[in-house]
Amino acid sequence: MDLPPELGEVTISREGATTVLRGPGSPREVLPPDEAALRRHVRVDPRGRYRPLSGARTLPGGWQVETGAALSLERAIEAVYPLALTHMRLHAEGTLRIVTLDAVLSRQTGRYEASANLSPERRALAARLLCGQCVRVPVWDGEECGATRIPCPEPCSVLVSLCREAAFWDDEPPEPAPVDPAIAFAAFDQPGNELREAYLAARAAGPSERTVPHG
Numbered sequence: 001m002d003l004p005p006e007l008g009e010v011t012i013s014r015e016g017a018t019t020v021l022r023g024p025g026s027p028r029e030v031l032p033p034d035e036a037a038l039r040r041h042v043r044v045d046p047r048g049r050y051r052p053l054s055g056a057r058t059l060p061g062g063w064q065v066e067t068g069a070a071l072s073l074e075r076a077i078e079a080v081y082p083l084a085l086t087h088m089r090l091h092a093e094g095t096l097r098i099v100t101l102d103a104v105l106s107r108q109t110g111r112y113e114a115s116a117n118l119s120p121e122r123r124a125l126a127a128r129l130l131c132g133q134c135v136r137v138p139v140w141d142g143e144e145c146g147a148t149r150i151p152c153p154e155p156c157s158v159l160v161s162l163c164r165e166a167a168f169w170d171d172e173p174p175e176p177a178p179v180d181p182a183i184a185f186a187a188f189d190q191p192g193n194e195l196r197e198a199y200l201a202a203r204a205a206g207p208s209e210r211t212v213p214h215g
């Protein structure tokens with residue numbers, strides 16, 4: 001598969017006989033060509049918070065890794081964006097299997113069963129806010145995805161978690177709080193969580209404020 005020079009937040013440059021994968025910003029650190037080490041490196045954002053959403057636009061910056069015999073370009077991309085190349089290939093072939101948010105929420109059991117109580121309008125709001133922070137394109141939601149972007153075929157567990165919390169907020173609307181960037185990305189139950197506060201603000205603002213572009 002021909003890869004674009006930019007994929008999500010990484011850049012891919014052919015330099016002589018090698019291909020270099022770089023994170024955002026100016027490279028200062030050369031990582032070893034080791035898939036597990038790269039995976040560990042990109043699972044923490046610049047604030048030191050765990051990144052539960054691999055596609056979140058919070059990749060740590062300032063690193064590069066030289067790909068080749070020890071670490072192929074494909075494996076390096078897999079470490080940063082799991083399944084991205086598989087989904088891109090299947091999407092290009094027209095065989096990517098799509099699962100809707102309604103289908104995902106309706107099959108939840110146990111702790112996440114309550115997510116199905118969220119109304120269609122608020123499911124859409126949760127999806128727009130979260131997917132707007134992600135490099136993947138929610139083709140499950142009907143978004144168009146060009147050949148240089150990463151299609152997302154099925155709502156992720158982070159979105160299910162946000163829908164679950166949002167369903168509880170319908171029952172007991174919480175007070176808004178100032179955004180606290182130190183709070184974990186997916187800690188939606190904690191006042192000050194960035195997505196929680198964005199959701200509560202958009203919900204309070206009404207339908208005209210609910211359109212948030214996907215990333």
Ligand code: SF4
Binds near residue numbers: 130138152154156
């Ligand atoms: S559902 Fe949205 S946030 Fe989750 S991986 Fe897909 S595009 Fe990203």
